[in-house]
Amino acid sequence: MTTTPAHSDPARSDPESSGGASTERLTFWEEATRWTLSVDHKKLGLMYIAAGLVFFLIGGVEAAFMRLQLMKADAGIIDPETFNQLFTMHGTTMVFLVGMPILLGFGNYLIPLMVGARDMAFPRLNAFGFWLFIFGGILLYFSYIGSQGLYGAPSAPDVGWFAYAPLTSRTFSRGNSTDYWILGILVSGFGSMTTAINFIATILCMRCPGMKLMRMPMIAWMMLVVAGLVLVAIPVLTAAQAMLLLDRSLGAHFFDPETQGSAVLWQHLFWFFGHPEVYILILPAFGFVSEILPVFSRKAIFGYSLMVAATVGIGFIALGVWAHHMFVIGMGPVLDSFFAAATFLISVPTGIKIFNWIGTMWGGRLRFATPMLFVTGFIAMFVIGGLTGIMLATVPMDWQLSDSYFVVGHFHYVLFGGTVFGIFGAIFYWFPKATGRMLDDKLGKWTFWLLFIGFTLTFMPMHVSGVLGMPRRVYTYEADRGFELWNMISTIGVPVQMAGILVFLWNVVRSLRKGEIAGNDPWDAWTLEWATTSPPPEWNFDRVPTVTSARPLWDLKNPEDPDAHYE
Amino acid sequence: MSDAPNEHEAPYLRAIPRPTPWPLITAFGCTLVFAGIVTHVLVSVTGAACAIVGLVGWFREVFPHEATEEIPIAQCEIPLPAPVLAPRSTPRHTVRKLVPEEIHPYRSGLVGGLIGAAAMAIVAAAWGIIDAGSIWMPINLLAGVVLPSIGSASEEALKSFNGTWFACSAFLHVSLSLMVGLIFVVALPMMPKRPLIAGGIIAPILWTGVAWASLHVVNPTLEQHISWPWFLASQIAFGCACGGVVARFNMVRLQFGQTIAERLDVEQSKGGSR
Amino acid sequence: MRTMSNEASVVMSATTTMPSRAKVGMASLIFMESAFFAAFLVTYLYYIGKSPDGPQPLDCLELGPVLFNSACLIASSVTVVFAVKSLARGAVGAFRLWMVVTILLGLEFLVGTGIEWRGLIEGKGLTLQSNAFGTTYYALVGFHAFHVAIGLLMLFGMLLLSLCGCINPKRDHMRVDIATWYWHFVDVVWIFVFTLVYIIGKVPQGGSL
Numbered sequence A: 001m002t003t004t005p006a007h008s009d010p011a012r013s014d015p016e017s018s019g020g021a022s023t024e025r026l027t028f029w030e031e032a033t034r035w036t037l038s039v040d041h042k043k044l045g046l047m048y049i050a051a052g053l054v055f056f057l058i059g060g061v062e063a064a065f066m067r068l069q070l071m072k073a074d075a076g077i078i079d080p081e082t083f084n085q086l087f088t089m090h091g092t093t094m095v096f097l098v099g100m101p102i103l104l105g106f107g108n109y110l111i112p113l114m115v116g117a118r119d120m121a122f123p124r125l126n127a128f129g130f131w132l133f134i135f136g137g138i139l140l141y142f143s144y145i146g147s148q149g150l151y152g153a154p155s156a157p158d159v160g161w162f163a164y165a166p167l168t169s170r171t172f173s174r175g176n177s178t179d180y181w182i183l184g185i186l187v188s189g190f191g192s193m194t195t196a197i198n199f200i201a202t203i204l205c206m207r208c209p210g211m212k213l214m215r216m217p218m219i220a221w222m223m224l225v226v227a228g229l230v231l232v233a234i235p236v237l238t239a240a241q242a243m244l245l246l247d248r249s250l251g252a253h254f255f256d257p258e259t260q261g262s263a264v265l266w267q268h269l270f271w272f273f274g275h276p277e278v279y280i281l282i283l284p285a286f287g288f289v290s291e292i293l294p295v296f297s298r299k300a301i302f303g304y305s306l307m308v309a310a311t312v313g314i315g316f317i318a319l320g321v322w323a324h325h326m327f328v329i330g331m332g333p334v335l336d337s338f339f340a341a342a343t344f345l346i347s348v349p350t351g352i353k354i355f356n357w358i359g360t361m362w363g364g365r366l367r368f369a370t371p372m373l374f375v376t377g378f379i380a381m382f383v384i385g386g387l388t389g390i391m392l393a394t395v396p397m398d399w400q401l402s403d404s405y406f407v408v409g410h411f412h413y414v415l416f417g418g419t420v421f422g423i424f425g426a427i428f429y430w431f432p433k434a435t436g437r438m439l440d441d442k443l444g445k446w447t448f449w450l451l452f453i454g455f456t457l458t459f460m461p462m463h464v465s466g467v468l469g470m471p472r473r474v475y476t477y478e479a480d481r482g483f484e485l486w487n488m489i490s491t492i493g494v495p496v497q498m499a500g501i502l503v504f505l506w507n508v509v510r511s512l513r514k515g516e517i518a519g520n521d522p523w524d525a526w527t528l529e530w531a532t533t534s535p536p537p538e539w540n541f542d543r544v545p546t547v548t549s550a551r552p553l554w555d556l557k558n559p560e561d562p563d564a565h566y567e
Numbered sequence B: 001m002s003d004a005p006n007e008h009e010a011p012y013l014r015a016i017p018r019p020t021p022w023p024l025i026t027a028f029g030c031t032l033v034f035a036g037i038v039t040h041v042l043v044s045v046t047g048a049a050c051a052i053v054g055l056v057g058w059f060r061e062v063f064p065h066e067a068t069e070e071i072p073i074a075q076c077e078i079p080l081p082a083p084v085l086a087p088r089s090t091p092r093h094t095v096r097k098l099v100p101e102e103i104h105p106y107r108s109g110l111v112g113g114l115i116g117a118a119a120m121a122i123v124a125a126a127w128g129i130i131d132a133g134s135i136w137m138p139i140n141l142l143a144g145v146v147l148p149s150i151g152s153a154s155e156e157a158l159k160s161f162n163g164t165w166f167a168c169s170a171f172l173h174v175s176l177s178l179m180v181g182l183i184f185v186v187a188l189p190m191m192p193k194r195p196l197i198a199g200g201i202i203a204p205i206l207w208t209g210v211a212w213a214s215l216h217v218v219n220p221t222l223e224q225h226i227s228w229p230w231f232l233a234s235q236i237a238f239g240c241a242c243g244g245v246v247a248r249f250n251m252v253r254l255q256f257g258q259t260i261a262e263r264l265d266v267e268q269s270k271g272g273s274r
Numbered sequence C: 001m002r003t004m005s006n007e008a009s010v011v012m013s014a015t016t017t018m019p020s021r022a023k024v025g026m027a028s029l030i031f032m033e034s035a036f037f038a039a040f041l042v043t044y045l046y047y048i049g050k051s052p053d054g055p056q057p058l059d060c061l062e063l064g065p066v067l068f069n070s071a072c073l074i075a076s077s078v079t080v081v082f083a084v085k086s087l088a089r090g091a092v093g094a095f096r097l098w099m100v101v102t103i104l105l106g107l108e109f110l111v112g113t114g115i116e117w118r119g120l121i122e123g124k125g126l127t128l129q130s131n132a133f134g135t136t137y138y139a140l141v142g143f144h145a146f147h148v149a150i151g152l153l154m155l156f157g158m159l160l161l162s163l164c165g166c167i168n169p170k171r172d173h174m175r176v177d178i179a180t181w182y183w184h185f186v187d188v189v190w191i192f193v194f195t196l197v198y199i200i201g202k203v204p205q206g207g208s209l
């Protein structure tokens, strides 16, 4: 038993050694069984991310078909029924089967490493949540072959991702495709909730010595708030879906206006989930930005405590703004003003974050490697999405623009320009930790610029067509409405984005085999995950580390000027 | 759900949770229970059976003791390489946070604010006499920011002296000027390069823009009387005078030991980026 | 600039207090379930007085039997505390006895609810489909009863483990304690449901919407 800490063993940083536990190569089936039965948070996290990326491709193809149909006026490539299924499945997939699992996957992978724990608090519950998500997703997509739609033919759900009543009533949604939507989301929702419980228990109970709450990496804080939001928001969706299921299968009268039910109640319940969901999807990306920016600016994050306060503030305010999605149902001036004001209020903590990120970059020595590119792209795109959000929170403006393509443009700026860019930044940043090899930076920059240009081409014109009056969810439009140019530009952006994604996939495949060996700490970073090998062993740390500041590795690397002096 | 003490294990003997199929089987069973609703009740029954078997198996994994897989000591013997401790080649004066370490004395803000206030008053009075026809016009309009009734006052009333309005206007003018002067004290040292351009020209243009955009919401009738070019000129007069005076004072070092900045973990750098 | 001396104290202070993950996990679960029930409670509240036709709460809901059921459920929350206390003392026999009492009280609640439902369905003609009142009533009370059943299964499982000698008082009394939190939670939810359904909700329904 040797305990010399300074000595480094090259065998350990060899990525072929599969976590360092055993050095001999396993057959494909042995390897597959290991992954399937694993309760290791790192394996589960990677499986989450991989599954999320697969669904991302599926959802992307669905979107591409829609753009193809909308490229020209009066096009007949896709019939209206299929179009309804496409936008329903695209929205549902992207929110529940792409955004949530990838972010939960990153949480899974990073939280224990970052707070200095050996694993999650409940490793088996973690696996349970993952498999619920997988089976829920499969159940949802099984509707394409297994459900009975109109005239008995299989049909995917076609009621939109927010499934407004009374479209979901038996009268308007024949067959059981809507039931597939309910059950698929219900099951994967259970998975999200168990994972959220795991996050909270891990962050509160498994931190290493010295890792006080106010020393945790920003991601841990973001994930803590996200987990709290999941625990409040998803059960409400589950409850609403249970009611809808009772309506549809046992003849209850929750949401069907024909029988004294209330369609507005569904909207309230759905959006009470739906708005926090937006923050569930964006807060982890905030976390990625808050980790990546400082490292590539060579400065500590600006205003850590304010950042934490803003995160917690967002978490609370996010629960009180849901009805800004419902201004057009006629809630009356009092409720309208309340929800508009609450929405304006939430822009304050969000603005604080933006300022802190800029403050972090200010005066730093910026290195524009691929993760940094994505992160700065994130800030720019998110600011645009945030500002159009404030426009939509203004009630008269919303009356004009609600359910138009302006809204589509707005939330894609938040969820694609925001969340997805954040995710790509995170993938490029932590890929070396997870695999031991770097992703190629040059290909990464190609990915970024293709995605950035394609994204802007696709979604910027949607604001214009929306202001011109193009409603969302229409399968086609007439030729003389002035929408054609903007829709054409939008569709042109799609192949550009696809090229970016293809370059990324090629990059992953190539780098997994021949990427540059990363070493333990390729970015010269400061959080605990970089203190262990790449990839980390199954037990994460040989000795549980003890930390003295929010940047433990800074303290290690700069013993003459540790952060601990400034706390 | 035991609280296994994770700090009392022998060095380099690692116990990690044993891989197990039970959570997978339970999840599959739960999904089948729900899938039965859209397929056949037998699917639900199978799923329930599956879930129960899974739950029992799962429970036996954690009760009475957590099932773990122990990594043999031999494989753990090689310690993880310690993080890089070598000094880096990059220069050492890394900036951590940007907060001015030296600022102008607060006194300079007060003096600058007053002088700026005078400069602004002169331009405003000039506008009143040359363009608006009465020196009382700008004074009454300023009072209109807090007294909404002025917005609906007649043209004559706006052009004649009113004691209350004058007092109100004077108080507003002086207090706002002092406040902005104090902000200049801490803001100017943070501005890149030439503080006079930022404080004297850019900042006035920005806040004139804000006033221009928001005044028709705050007091729409008032907006009709205002001449924006003159307004901007008066603000630039203020900015230049105030900024010039503040910049003339020598910088003083902040005592960081007791300030809120330190308690917020903000660390000083070498006098901003100057 | 501070000195190095407070570094050590900083580290020490953080090592001592880490909450138990079982407790945090159970608390989070209860928090999540509360959100679930909050949605149903709000929905019930929303539909009070909005069933112009069909069976009415004033005619259907009788306080007598449900008060007895509620008393049993609340009493079971007390007896389960006695059970946990006995186990902590090491008195396994008393633990089993109190668990049996708790389970019987919980079963009484479920059976009582069943009898009440049969009366409502057969006597008053109130079903899930009759009107908004029926829909929300059966959904809310039904989901609560479902959670009572889950809690009962947990209690029953612990009793079985104890009967086959698998529960070691010294090792397991904390786990048992935390598991019974769920039972208390089910109890507290019932207090809300009872107040809403049997007290606040017993108002005349508006003749016109």
Ligand SMILES: [Cu+2]
Residues within 6 Å of the ligand: A274, A275, A278, A321, A322, A324, A325
């Ligand atoms: Cu919203």
